[in-house]
Amino acid sequence: xxxxxxxxxxxxxxxxLAQGAVxxxxxxxxxxxxxxxxxxxxxxxxxxxxxxKPLAAxxxxxxxxxxxxxxxxxxxxxxxxxxxxxxxxNVTAYTGKxxxxxxxxxxxxxxxxxxxxxxxxxxxxxxxxxSMCPDQGVTSGSQSSPANFNHxxxxxxxxxxxxxxxxxxxxxxxxxxxxxxxxxxxVRSKSDASKKxxxxxxxxxxxxxxxxxxxxKRKPASxxxxxxxxxxxxxxAAMATGTFEYAHNVRVPGMLHGMVVRPNAVGANLMNVDExxxxxxxxxxxxxxxxxxxxxxxxxxxxxxxxANKLAVTWSPAPELPKYDTxxxxxxxxxxxxxxxLVNSKDVEQKLAEAAQVVKATYYHPYQMHGSIGSSCAVAxxxxxxxxxxxxxxxxxxxxxxxxxxxxxxxxNIRVIFKRGSGCYGINGADAVTYxxxxxxxxxxxPVRIQLTRREEMAWENYGFAFVIDERAGLDAxxxxxxxxxxxxxxxxxxxxxxxxxxxxxxxFLAGFQPEEFRPRSPAPEPTNFSNNSNxxxxxxxxxxxxxxxxxxxxxSERALLHNVVSPxxxxxxxxxxxxxxxxxxxxxxxxxxxxxxxxxxxFRLRHxxxxxxxxxxxxxxxxxxxxxxxxPKPRTASASTAGILSGRGIxxxxxxxxxxxxxxxxxxxxxxxxxxxxxxxxVVAIDAGPISNPDGLKNQSEGGALQGLSRALGEEVTWDDxxxxxxxxxxxxxxxxxxxxxxxxxxxxxRPNEAATGAGETAITVVAGAIGNAIFDATGVRxxxxxxxxxxxxxxLAG
Amino acid sequence: xxxxxxxxxxxxxxxxxxxxxxxLYILSxxxxxxxxxxxxxxxxxxxxxxxxxxxxxxxxxxxxxELENKSITTLEGLGTPDKPHAIQxxxxxxxxxxxxxxLSGVILTAKVFLDKNPEATEKQIEEGMSRxxxxxxxxxxxxxxxxxxxxxxxR
Numbered sequence: 005x006x007x008x009x010x011x012x013x014x015x016x017x018x019x020x021l022a023q024g025a026v027x028x029x030x031x032x033x034x035x036x037x038x039x040x041x042x043x044x045x046x047x048x049x050x051x052x053x054x055x056x057k058p059l060a061a062x063x064x065x066x067x068x069x070x071x072x073x074x075x076x077x078x079x080x081x082x083x084x085x086x087x088x089x090x091x092x093x094n095v096t097a098y099t100g101k102x103x104x105x106x107x108x109x110x111x112x113x114x115x116x117x118x119x120x121x122x123x124x125x126x127x128x129x130x131x132x133x134x135s136m137c138p139d140q141g142v143t144s145g146s147q148s149s150p151a152n153f154n155h156x157x158x159x160x161x162x163x164x165x166x167x168x169x170x171x172x173x174x175x176x177x178x179x180x181x182x183x184x185x186x187x188x189x190x191v192r193s194k195s196d197a198s199k200k201x202x203x204x205x206x207x208x209x210x211x212x213x214x215x216x217x218x219x220x221k222r223k224p225a226s227x228x229x230x231x232x233x234x235x236x237x238x239x240x241a242a243m244a245t246g247t248f249e250y251a252h253n254v255r256v257p258g259m260l261h262g263m264v265v266r267p268n269a270v271g272a273n274l275m276n277v278d279e280x281x282x283x284x285x286x287x288x289x290x291x292x293x294x295x296x297x298x299x300x301x302x303x304x305x306x307x308x309x310x311x312a313n314k315l316a317v318t319w320s321p322a323p324e325l326p327k328y329d330t331x332x333x334x335x336x337x338x339x340x341x342x343x344x345x346l347v348n349s350k351d352v353e354q355k356l357a358e359a360a361q362v363v364k365a366t367y368y369h370p371y372q373m374h375g376s377i378g379s380s381c382a383v384a385x386x387x388x389x390x391x392x393x394x395x396x397x398x399x400x401x402x403x404x405x406x407x408x409x410x411x412x413x414x415x416x417n418i419r420v421i422f423k424r425g426s427g428c429y430g431i432n433g434a435d436a437v438t439y440x441x442x443x444x445x446x447x448x449x450x451p452v453r454i455q456l457t458r459r460e461e462m463a464w465e466n467y468g469f470a471f472v473i474d475e476r477a478g479l480d481a482x483x484x485x486x487x488x489x490x491x492x493x494x495x496x497x498x499x500x501x502x503x504x505x506x507x508x509x510x511x512x513f514l515a516g517f518q519p520e521e522f523r524p525r526s527p528a529p530e531p532t533n534f535s536n537n538s539n540x541x542x543x544x545x546x547x548x549x550x551x552x553x554x555x556x557x558x559x560x561s562e563r564a565l566l567h568n569v570v571s572p573x574x575x576x577x578x579x580x581x582x583x584x585x586x587x588x589x590x591x592x593x594x595x596x597x598x599x600x601x602x603x604x605x606x607x608f609r610l611r612h613x614x615x616x617x618x619x620x621x622x623x624x625x626x627x628x629x630x631x632x633x634x635x636x637p638k639p640r641t642a643s644a645s646t647a648g649i650l651s652g653r654g655i656x657x658x659x660x661x662x663x664x665x666x667x668x669x670x671x672x673x674x675x676x677x678x679x680x681x682x683x684x685x686x687x688v689v690a691i692d693a694g695p696i697s698n699p700d701g702l703k704n705q706s707e708g709g710a711l712q713g714l715s716r717a718l719g720e721e722v723t724w725d726d727x728x729x730x731x732x733x734x735x736x737x738x739x740x741x742x743x744x745x746x747x748x749x750x751x752x753x754x755x756r757p758n759e760a761a762t763g764a765g766e767t768a769i770t771v772v773a774g775a776i777g778n779a780i781f782d783a784t785g786v787r788x789x790x791x792x793x794x795x796x797x798x799x800x801x802l803a804g
Numbered sequence: 805x806x807x808x809x810x811x812x813x814x815x816x817x818x819x820x821x822x823x824x825x826x827x828l829y830i831l832s833x834x835x836x837x838x839x840x841x842x843x844x845x846x847x848x849x850x851x852x853x854x855x856x857x858x859x860x861x862x863x864x865x866x867x868x869x870e871l872e873n874k875s876i877t878t879l880e881g882l883g884t885p886d887k888p889h890a891i892q893x894x895x896x897x898x899x900x901x902x903x904x905x906x907l908s909g910v911i912l913t914a915k916v917f918l919d920k921n922p923e924a925t926e927k928q929i930e931e932g933m934s935r936x937x938x939x940x941x942x943x944x945x946x947x948x949x950x951x952x953x954x955x956x957x958x959r
Contacts, residue, residue: 105903105940236899243904244892244911246839246879252905253838261833286805286822305833306825377843377851377939378905426841426905427940458844700899704945708902711941734848734937742910743934746943 074401074503076416077139083168083212085138086161087116093189093204095120095127099158100140101148102132102398103239105427106708106765107701108148110237114697115153118223118231119162120169121186122203125238132400132422142399142500144430144577146664146763153697153761155218163220165212172206225695225757232757234700251396251423252381252455259383260289261305262444262454263312265298266464266510269322269727270572274298281316291315292447297514299444301452324726325572332368332472335493338569340524345531346540346564347547347555355487355561359478363597366474367589368790369773371467371722374578375737378426380433381455384441386411391418391445395438396425399500403438406506410439410515411446429712431466431500431509431576439511462737463729464510467722468578469494470571473589478561483601485612487561488545492586495571496522510574522570536662539583539770540564542590543659544612556615556659573722573729579712580766583661584773588717588791591656591774595636596787602635605655605778615659617692620754621668622657624690628752629653629670636778637785650675651685654778656771660763666692666754667767669710671775672747675783680799684714684747684776692754693764699753706751706768713772714747715740719792738792808872812837813881823869827861828852830868831878839879839908843937850909850936854878860916879908882915891915894953895946902940909936914950918957926951 078085078098088096097116103109109129117124130137140151152158166186173191174181177199184191192200225232242248267274277298279291287307292299298317302308326334356362384393391413397403400420408415425434433456445452471494478487498508498519506512507519534549541547545562547555555562580587598608606626613619625631631653632638638652652675657668672686687710696702719738723731731737751768773791781787786801810817812835819834826845831837831854840863843851847865854863855877883889888896891911901907910933917924917932924932929950938946 105905107902236896239904240896240899240901241885241888241892243901243907244879244895245883245885245888246837246908247885248904249838250841250905252841253832255833255836304822304825305829306822375939376905377849377903377937378841379843379845381842424903426843427903429939455842458846458848704899704902704942707944708941711943712939715941733844733846739937739939740941740943741934742936742938742943742946743930743932746930746947749944 073139074405074415077134077401078137080138080157081216083161083164083214083216086158087120087165088211089203089207091204091209093122093126093202095122096130097127097158097162098130098137099152100132100138101152102143102422103424104143104398105424106705107237107698108143109239110235111697111701112152112158114231114233114235115159116162118228119159120166122189124230124235126189134400134404134418134420139401142402144398146660146765146767149693149697149761149763150664155222156216159222160216160218160220163222164214164217167217167220168212168214169203169206173201176201176206231697232695233698235698237701249423250378251383251394251425252378254383254394254423254453256383256385256451259451259453260301260303260448261308262299262301262441262452263308264440264454264456264460265300265312265315265317266460267296267322268319270325270729272319272322275318275320278316282311282314285311285314290448292444294443295514295516297443297511299440301444301448322727325724328724331470335470335472335495335569341526341567341569342522342524343526343528344566344568345528346536346538346566347534347545347549347562348530349548349560349562351561352487352489352563356476356478356489359486360481361479361600362476363479363600364474364476365593365596365789366472367592369471369585369588370791371470371573372578372716372720373462373465373467373722373731373737374429374432375462375739376426376428376432379456379458379461380425380437381453382434382438382441383451383453384438384445385451386442386446387449389413389417391442392421393418393438393442394421394423396423396428396434397438398428398431398434402500402502403435405503406501406512407439407442409504409517410506410512411442429579430468430581433461433465435501436464436509436511439506439509439515443511443515459732462732464574466498466509466574466576469496469575469582469585471585471589473586475589475593477593477597479597479601483603485544485559485597488542488559490540490542490564490590492540492565493567493569494582496568496575497571498574499576528565538566539586539590539658539661540566541662542594543618543657544594544609547662554662556618556662557612558614559612580770583658583766584713584770587656587658587770588773588777591658591771592777592787592789595654595778595781599636599781604633604635606631606633609655609657617666618657618659621666621690621692622655624752624754625657625668625670625688626655628690628750629672629686629688631655631670636782638782648677650677650783652779652781652783654775654780654782656774656778658767658770660767660770663762665762665764665767667771669768669771669775671772671779673776673779673783675780675798677802680795680797680802682718682776682780682793682795682798683745686748686750687714687772687775688750688752689768689771690752690754691764691767692756693767694759694761695757696753696755697761702753702764703751705765707749709766709768710749710772711740711746713769714776716769717773717776717791717793719794721792808868810868810871810876811874812876813878821868823867825868826864827854827866827868827871828863831863837878837880839881841905841908843906849906850913851906853909853912855912855916858916858919860913879911882912889915890956891918891950891953894949894956898945898949898952900942900945900949902942906936906938910938910946914953918950918954922954922958924954
């Protein structure tokens with residue numbers, strides 16, 4: 005049911021979620037789902053009780069980040085694009101926002117059930133399939149809640165649908181609409197429960213044929229019975245019993261297996277491929293070459309692995325990579341740059357010159373990787389001018405548009421079906437491997453599955469950005485900050501492919517497409533619109549742009565300047581991109597300044613904050629952690645000095661992207677003096693994400709964010725030699741296993757039922773490195789300004 | 805190619821396969837099982853874990869020919885959504901997963917550890933799980949689920 009193509013897998017679809025979906029659809033009388041190609045538009049039709057009811061597919065804009073949506077995508081302003089109610093009242097909802105592992109499918113199902121007033125288990129959610137779901141761009145950047153849980157899109161469509169059902173019910177019951185309520189999938193009289201009509205009866209299998217009404221009333225949080233509740237994830241049982249169908253489990257009839265052969269060095273070009281080196285091997289089907297892309301296809305997976313290993317390929321010599329040991333200097337000195345000013349009060353140098361004292365520091369953050377536990381995998385079936393792909397991509401419409409470029413097909417002839425992969429945390433190898441599968445499938449005219457090796461995943465993915473960050477602050481005689489200057493250098497190459505850049509990831513590049521062009525620009529233009537998407541602007545400044553203050557703080561003299569330079573490696577969004585790195589610098593620096601003036605780090609932060617939601621998360625984290633209010637570092641007692649273990653606490657906070665969620669974290673750590681080993685004992689994080697859709701889901705992903713942040717702070721770093729990345733497996737890239745001394749993680753949720761829904765997936769992780777670094781300083785009096793905080797680095801700092 | 809008989813989840817399968825094939829590929833491609841998954845192919849992460857005669861084995865680094873006449877159990881062989889094993893039930897109750905890709909490694913490793921160390925302390929359980937990765941970092945819930953299963957399995 006989930007894969008209704010000619011090559012649909014005979015295996016059951018996702019269980020129990022999609023098995024539930026299948027049941028729900030069958031119960032609803034959806035005996036068939038046809039895909040009819042009209043004049044360039046893909047039109048989704050349902051067969052409801054025998055009558056064929058087409059869903060309109062017209063022009064609309066639903067893409068993320070202001071991008072225009074695909075013209076043939078179900079339009080975002082039509083209720084029918086988002087929700088369909090079957091003859092028996094069961095609900096199918098369509099969303100462009102995917103389940104990436106953090107529970108978004110459950111929360112969206114709650115949203116639909118709540119707004120439509122139907123039981124949770126009568127809603128089936130279909131995610132990100134270009135043949136039937138709206139184009140919502142990519143699922144990323146903590147944008148799913150803001151996009152679908154406020155007044156537009158999924159929430160708006162369901163609220164509009166409920167109001168329409170009440171109106172239609174009023175006519176059918178001949179009762180004024182004010183006297184009616186929507187309850188449990190029915191419209192009924194408030195005074196006479198016998199006067200009721202079910203949604204199934206009202207619609208009788210028809211579509212809504214309505215525009216989404218932005219003024220349709222959302223149900224107030226005070227009336228929620230499904231949203232806001234800790235409903236368990238319906239997919240959990242299938243995952244725990246090994247029956248859930250991931251992209252990795254998709255099998256289609258006649259499917260072959262592919263592998264790729266990546267260049268032997270970054271920047272090497274293909275010289276020669278000797279097909280005869282493998283053509284006699286068992287199961288051999290084909291060697292596929294396209295410019296620098298090399299892949300093989302075989303009948304079975306193990307055959308493909310052996311063929312790829314044995315294939316004789318000659319590569320050109322490659323230029324040397326920038327030296328790992330001096331890379332941060334290389335970043336700072338590299339030309340040309342692309343410069344961006346986020347805020348600029350133009351008086352920072354003057355205020356720094358006038359200041360009673362100036363504090364300066366430089367912070368370093370390495371490239372880090374997504375490092376998905378499952379290397380990326382996709383299945384593609386390209387036959388003639390038609391293609392179907394099963395992909396864990398975060399953007400099915402982006403994938404469709406760029407696949408069209410790569411394969412030379414029309415976008416409307418390509419169907420991209422999102423299938424869940426292993427957790428991605430941003431752009432892992434999913435887009436690249438989908439291209440790999442498609443190129444191989446096109447070459448053989450049969451479906452091909454490929455899952456990358458661990459090395460291919462880790463050596464060629466789009467890494468999270470490295471950063472060098474200079475911070476300067478001027479203080480007045482009372483120790484208040486009067487000026488803050490932030491200047492950063494960060495390398496970029498490629499990105500998400502979006503709609504037009506297959507070359508933004510490795511496979512597209514190897515196949516001959518260039519990444520998005522690097523456009524040098526210096527000096528930076530003055531800022532005209534405030535955007536703190538990158539958290540380049542610290543929380544403690546006023547953020548004055550365009551005649552108004554947009555920041556969370558009080559410091560009026562402010563500058564934030566970013567220099568992007570060309571990266572030797574592919575880069576792209578990794579959970580809290582830029583925001584995490586900048587926040588590490590801001591929050592470490594705020595702590596340094598507080599220490600300089602002997603102020604308590606919490607009090608010093610509060611003194612410079614104006615945004616009440618920030619103040620509230622800082623206070624909540626501090627209260628919950630029973631914050632020991634005093635300046636850092638912690639006064640050493642004689643016993644602590646001799647025991648060899650030093651303990652301390654640190655705080656860090658962020659207004660995520662300026663206004664897309666708020667978090668504060670207190671970390672408690674122990675430092676072993678002799679070895680430099682850090683043990684984090686406790687993390688307390690306070691989160692404000694607006695109204696809470698599912699408190700247990702929010703806690704789960706905040707706990708995960710806290711510990712993922714801990715792993716990134718303590719151990720994770722991409723490394724390389726003269727020609728290749730050397731962090732290529734779990735021995736060379738250091739992810740904390742289940743067995744490390746897991747700290748106590750305490751998540752405090754601040755519910756804001758009357759505020760807009762904000763992001764939540766990246767708020768916890770953003771503050772971890774700052775909190776831990778500050779706790780290390782509190783414990784030892786030594787400031788670690790470079791991530792990761794390895795034992796060697798701390799031991800050296802303690803000694804020196 | 806050679807004929808090999810594999811006993812998986814209580815069923816016997818006669819297969820004609822390359823005997824050097826890693827067990828994982830046989831389970832996922834030839835038998836269509838979804839529990840064990842390819843994570844690293846190096847035996848480092850645990851996602852491909854299966855039980856062999858009551859011990860854990862990383863199926864990505866063992867050839868199928870090593871497994872003749874052994875009893876193999878995958879995550880789906882341990883219990884079903886309707887009748888989950890106590891440890892699977894604990895994971896469901898604690899909502900101890902995010903993407904869930906690592907669960908063969910986490911759940912089966914914990915199960916064997918608890919079978920052998922029913923009285924293990926929290927610290928010993930952490931040590932027992934020290935070769936298993938979860939990149940969503942659902943660690944706190946997973947350890948809580950293992951603790952819950954420990955109590956349940958002791959009954």
